Amino acid sequence: NEVSPTKQARGDSGKEPKLHRRWASSPLTRQNKQLNFRLQQSQITLFTKCAAMTPFSLSKVIKEEGGHSVSTKKKKTKEEIEAARALKVKKKEEEEKQRWRWWEEEKYEDGVKWKFLEHKGPYFPPGYQPLPDDVKFYYNGKPVKLSLPAEEVALFFAQMVDHEYTTKEVFRNNFFKDWRKEMTLEERQLIMDLNKCDFGELHAMHIKKVEARKNLSKEEKLVNKEANQKIVDEYGYCVLDHHRERIGNFKIEPPGLFRGRGDHPKQGMLKKRIQPEDVIINCSKGSRIPEPPAGHRWKEVRHDSTVTWLASWTENVQGSCKYVMLNANSKLKGEKDWEKYEVARKLKTCVDAIRAQYQEDLKSKQMGTRQRAVALYFIDKLALRAGNEKEEGETADTVGCCSLRVEHITLHDTLDGQKCVVEFDFLGKDCIRYYNKVPVTKRVFKNLKLFMENKQEGDDLFDRLNTQTLNKHLSSLMPGLTAKVFRTYNASITLQQQLKELGNMKENVAEKLLSYNRANRAVAILCNHQRAPPKTFEQSMANLQAKIDSRKEQLDLAKKELKQAKKEAKGSSDNKLLIVVEKKKKAVQRCEEQLLKMEVQATDREENKQIALSTSKLNYLDPRISVAWCKNMEVPLDKIYNKTLRDKFAWAIDMTEHDFVF
DNA sequence: TTGATGGACTCAGAAAGGTGCAG
């Protein structure tokens, strides 16, 4: 009954057939359908409905690849086109020249992150602008002029009234409680019931502002863009060891209402405005210390080169630290990323021994050892997260492997013709539901039965285990090994295996990319990376289908015309007629190509409906696998990595040859 | 030695912003 993570993720398949119709019944598609079904059945509440977000999909690729877009500008001369091309190449070369090739340099001694760090400090959001006189808040039908602090918080709520959040009781109660703290005594005495509050005019004003921003003229938008760019230029970069590095989040989070995911007990609480007096600055001793905003001072200025953050503050809702850190394309982040994949690659060399060990531990006389073995089996086979303990009542009720409770699994001696099936149903990170039915070995099954004996629904499944002891055990098996590494390892190895199985050199670029996306999708399914289906999904699929239908009609017509042209040219030596035949042939060919691309696009989009590819691409897949694949398959790298990803993975792009193996 | 705590970092999906294409 053993199924490898790879097979688990993709279904036990061979190669994918090539045609659209046949794809619909491919194992991967079936798996996706099962996932969709699982999701529909579960009535999963994804915390909000996303507007129109699609992951990097083939559609973009196809558009780019098509590349024959008709220019709307005046036709450029050959010289102009050549000059533009040369400029682009030069710019690229220049960029490449300026890139800090940190991966070719010696690493610092342990713990030291930098020798020199200078920056301008964080950027603070603008202060509150009071409401205009004609925009009023009403309580119990009567206008009430609120004090500025109360008015600001009222506006936070008003901006969200058409969001699902404001219908939730917990959100409303938390908001009202915190709002009342901002009110004056008189306001508190008057405003006793949130249901009697009318935020209508405030909300309308907000909508109007959003609309106005949308409707700005080209020139006005440009002015705004330039102003924003100025802020980025000033605050968005730092100097780290003589190199200019982009900062990831240089803006202090503006005040607002806390938007916890799922049933977060603190949702709706007021996230207070951060002042310079709350902020700790970190920079090097000899550097120019950033100036706090006029009339303010920093909480502290420290010079700690063992950490990577530039500024930090404590947030009031959960009491956690927030940091200003570097962008993903920086040396500090890149080095760590590289290291992460190297540790995962190292696991490859000892994973067989570790698997043998936990199989053996399933028979241990020690209950703790057996629990650890089962947990490890789940982490390895299903890519579950470690599952740290959480403070009850402080966050939403989510779990990972070690924190699973009896209520989260159901054991089936037989299910759908399979023996020893474990049915998982729990909320994981970000309140994303994990639902899966997995056949396991008899020994694992027997152990689970034992762990559940004499326990209540709410009891811990692994009562003799926590993430600390699990990770301590793992690090004794391999230095640097933790539960998380299994996720990275299994994700990357799955991608590599899938690419090997699905790849076909004879395919065209669009088909190769579909294979890549499918391999990526297998990983996303394994890691349970979900997204809310785009609101416009059904409509856009219908639009695409209409286009496909119309293209099919065109193709039929083109074929008929070709047949006719051939008939007319038959036996004739008239050159004109032969030219017509050639033209018609090309038209048919063009139609066929376009139709194929659209069908590929439709398949890809359908399969991606509820799956987020970007998370695994960004965080779990060793980029060297993708770079090597592109080289081997002769697919341009920019078809799978956009500019941001190419920057983030510059180290991998530079060092990877076609023969790289994870 | 163990467990609690909190600091520092990675990972996560939603939402805002930008862009290019079709009509």
Place this chain on the structure above:
DNA sequence: TCTGCACCTTTCTGAGTCCATCA
């Protein structure tokens, strides 16, 4: 050529993991 819209990219910030420190 213009405009609206769908799609892709970037930003935002919440939610995890893991480790050092301390009692």
